[in-house]
Amino acid sequence: xxxxxxxxxxAALMAPLGPFEVCPRVAVAVSGGSDxxxxxxxxxxxxKALGGDIIAITVDHRLRPDSSAEAARVGRWLxxxxxxxxxxxxxxxxxxxxxxxxxxxxxxxxxxECCRVESVLHxxxxxxxxxxxxxxLMRLGRGSGVDGLAAMAPVQxxxxxxxxxxxxxxPRARLAxxxxxxxxxxxxxxxxxNTAFARARMRALMPTLAAEGLSPERxxxxxxxxxRARVALETMVAETAARWVTPHPAGFAIVDPRAxxxxxxxxxxxxxxxxxxxxxxxxxxxxxxxxxxxxxxxKHGLTKAVTLGxxxxxxCAEGLLFSREIAKVEQPIPLIPGVELCxxxxxxxxxxxxAPSGLVLGALGVTGWNRVAALxxxxxxxxxxxxxxxxxxxxxxxxxxxxxxxLGYNRSLDAERALQWIVAAPSxxxxxxxxxxx
Numbered sequence: 001x002x003x004x005x006x007x008x009x010x011a012a013l014m015a016p017l018g019p020f021e022v023c024p025r026v027a028v029a030v031s032g033g034s035d036x037x038x039x040x041x042x043x044x045x046x047x048k049a050l051g052g053d054i055i056a057i058t059v060d061h062r063l064r065p066d067s068s069a070e071a072a073r074v075g076r077w078l079x080x081x082x083x084x085x086x087x088x089x090x091x092x093x094x095x096x097x098x099x100x101x102x103x104x105x106x107x108x109x110x111x112x113e114c115c116r117v118e119s120v121l122h123x124x125x126x127x128x129x130x131x132x133x134x135x136x137l138m139r140l141g142r143g144s145g146v147d148g149l150a151a152m153a154p155v156q157x158x159x160x161x162x163x164x165x166x167x168x169x170x171p172r173a174r175l176a177x178x179x180x181x182x183x184x185x186x187x188x189x190x191x192x193x194n195t196a197f198a199r200a201r202m203r204a205l206m207p208t209l210a211a212e213g214l215s216p217e218r219x220x221x222x223x224x225x226x227x228r229a230r231v232a233l234e235t236m237v238a239e240t241a242a243r244w245v246t247p248h249p250a251g252f253a254i255v256d257p258r259a260x261x262x263x264x265x266x267x268x269x270x271x272x273x274x275x276x277x278x279x280x281x282x283x284x285x286x287x288x289x290x291x292x293x294x295x296x297x298x299k300h301g302l303t304k305a306v307t308l309g310x311x312x313x314x315x316c317a318e319g320l321l322f323s324r325e326i327a328k329v330e331q332p333i334p335l336i337p338g339v340e341l342c343x344x345x346x347x348x349x350x351x352x353x354x355a356p357s358g359l360v361l362g363a364l365g366v367t368g369w370n371r372v373a374a375l376x377x378x379x380x381x382x383x384x385x386x387x388x389x390x391x392x393x394x395x396x397x398x399x400x401x402x403x404x405x406x407l408g409y410n411r412s413l414d415a416e417r418a419l420q421w422i423v424a425a426p427s428x429x430x431x432x433x434x435x436x437x438x
Contacts, residue, residue, distance in 0.1 A: 004178040005170065007049070010042040010248050013166040017155055024052035026122040026164075028113050029107070030085075032074035032187035032376055033056065036126035037176040038168060042372065043124055057087045057114055059107045063094065100197055109126060112161065116340065124233025127152055128167040128175060133219035135201045137209075150230040151223035159348060159425050168204050171216065202321065236267045237274065238431040245275070248405040251346045251424045252323040252388045253279055254316065260298040264308075269295050277428035279322045280311035281330070307320050312387055313346075324391040332362030335418065342427070348394050349422035356397060356414050364394040368401055374407050382407050393422060 020026075025046050028040040037201035040056045045372030047054050056078050060071045066091075075085040095102045111123055130185060132151050139191050141147035156163040167175065179186055187269040190318040195201050206216060219406065244259035252277060260268045286309040294308050298320070310328040314321050330344040338353045343361050351359075364372070369389045384392075384406075393401040395418055402415035 002173045002177040002253070005038070005042060005056055005174055005363065007042070007045050010046055010166070011093045011310045012416060013016040013169070014046055014164075014249055017166055018316075020050075020122065021052065022050075023124070024050055025054070026124055027055050027057055027111070027118065027120045028124045029059070029111055030056045030074060030078070031126075031189065032070055033126075033192075034176045034179055034186040035131075035167070035172065037074070037186045038178045038186065039079070039124055039126040040078065041081060041184065042178065044081060045177060046306050051152075052085060053119055055120065055163055057088060057111055058082050058085065059088045059110050061103045061106070063099070063103065064190075074187065074436045075437070086114060100199075102193075103319075104356060112158065115161050120296045123163050125163060125165050126167060126175075127165045128170050128172050129220045130172045130203075130216045131204070131288040132204070132223050132386060133216035136223045137202050137205075138198055138217050142351055146226055146230050150227040153227060153359075156184070166397065168220070174305055186275055193376060193401065208237055229333055233267065233270060236263065237270045240267055240276075241260065241431050242244045242270050245271070245430065246318075247424070248388075249424050250384060250388060250392060252385065252391075253430070255322060256302070257319050259297065260295060265295075268299075272298065274430050275322050275429070276309040276311045278426040279324060279327070279330055279346070280309040281426065282309050283345065285309065314387065316385060321387065323385065323387045324409065326363065326365075326387075328386070328393055329363040332360040335359040335361055335395070342425075343393060345427045348425040349393075350420040351422050352417055355418040359395050359397045359402060359418055361393055364390055364392040364401075364404055366390045368394060368404075372401060372407060376407070376409055 008201065014020075026043060026047060028043050029034065030036045030040045033201045033231060040054070043054050056074075058071045058074050060067050060401055062068070071087045072271055075087065078085045088111065090106045092105065115121075115123060124336070129205055135151040136149055139151065142148070142367075152165055152168065154165050156167055165271065167433040168276065176186075178192060187285070189196060191200065192203070193200055195204065210216070240259055240263045244256035248254070259271055269291065273291050276282065276291065277285050294306065294313070297306070298313075302313065305312055307313070307325045311323050312321075312323050312325045314323075333341065335341070335351045335355060337351055339353045340348065341361075344363075349361070366389075369392075390403055392406050394401055395405075397415070401409075401411065403410045403418065405419065405422050
């Protein structure tokens with residue numbers, strides 16, 4: 001008989017994922033399936049024992065006719081356990097392709113926005129050992145390297161919160177056993193057995209693979225081993241970046257060419273791909289063969305500027321300049337008062353509650369730079385490399401430049417106060433540390 005998870009066992013699983021507040025307050029992503037529902041109940045008792053509390057969050061993706069009713073049912077189940085519950089909806093037109101990946105991105109975005117409002121710093125996710133094994137196999141099928149085969153990490157550091165997976169060492173069966181012991185029902189998602197999705201097909205193969213020695217336990221253990229290798233490599237990348245990379249708040253970086261010569265080749269190549277995604281604002285690194293070709297040029301001395309992954313790389317007096325490729329910069333976005341936004345995959349900003357209406361944020365452009373330079377005394381202009389200038393985030397209102405934060409230029413006091421803050425915070429940061437990997 002499969003035993004349920006005890007309170008002491010769950011506390012032991014949470015301990016290495018800290019630190020937490022003295023009275024922890026965490027969010028739990030709850031779909032209503034056995035995995036996340038068991039996690040919510042376990043987390044509730046864990047937090048309560050420490051004088052804290054949790055908030056459960058369900059994202060209604062609106063992909064099935066009965067999804068809203070299911071979300072409401074989950075809320076009633078949680079209310080019976082005195083657990084606060086919020087339902088977030090993924091509204092709007094849904095994509096025709098890659099629906100699961102798009103739904104996942106929307107889910108994480110909505111969860112992050114809710115946690116920001118609730119002042120929550122930790123989100124618990126219900127991924128378990130079987131999920132880990134399936135992820136490893138799926139990434140193996142895509143030809144992933146160490147990063148991909150390390151699968152899911154127990155801790156992922158986000159911009160303003162931490163994503164935690166305390167159940168990666170436990171099988172799905174123990175989560176179901178926990179709910180059964182508590183007399184708690186759960187929702188069965190039909191997509192889990194829908195062979196139109198790769199994960200469901202992989203799940204159906206698991207009994208056959210286990211018979212050949214590829215059990216979920218063994219596969220998850222392999223992912224853990226590869227995770228340790230990934231941490232070691234990323235630590236070396238972080239040390240290399242600290243020594244030879246100088247990032248700038250305006251979203252570019254100056255790199256000493258020795259960063260691609262002295263470290264082991266895999267470390268130098270990893271640093272390059274991280275520079276390309278962080279400065280270029282991309283969600284994914286360029287294809288390996290293209291990155292490797294650029295890496296070879298960098299090792300032997302780059303003589304002229306090239307572009308890759310939305311990033312411009314060129315020689316400069318200090319070494320190498322990594323800057324955003326102006327042709328790939330995101331289109332202007334409207335600024336909504338009181339809202340925190342991301343722009344160009346490189347910057348995060350908070351719009352003031354009393355910001356003037358009609359403002360948009362976009363790139364300065366060459367013409368914009370020339371206009372600002374003509375208005376501001378040369379001694380007040382921040383010295384920036386020429387390729388960077390056109391890519392600077394800029395506020396526009398009434399078809400005119402209102403403010404360029406990184407130049408300290410504001411057309412008026414209202415323009416100066418429009419943003420509470422703006423920081424360089426790439427979707428893919430330059431370095432990650434320790435066990436905080438995805």
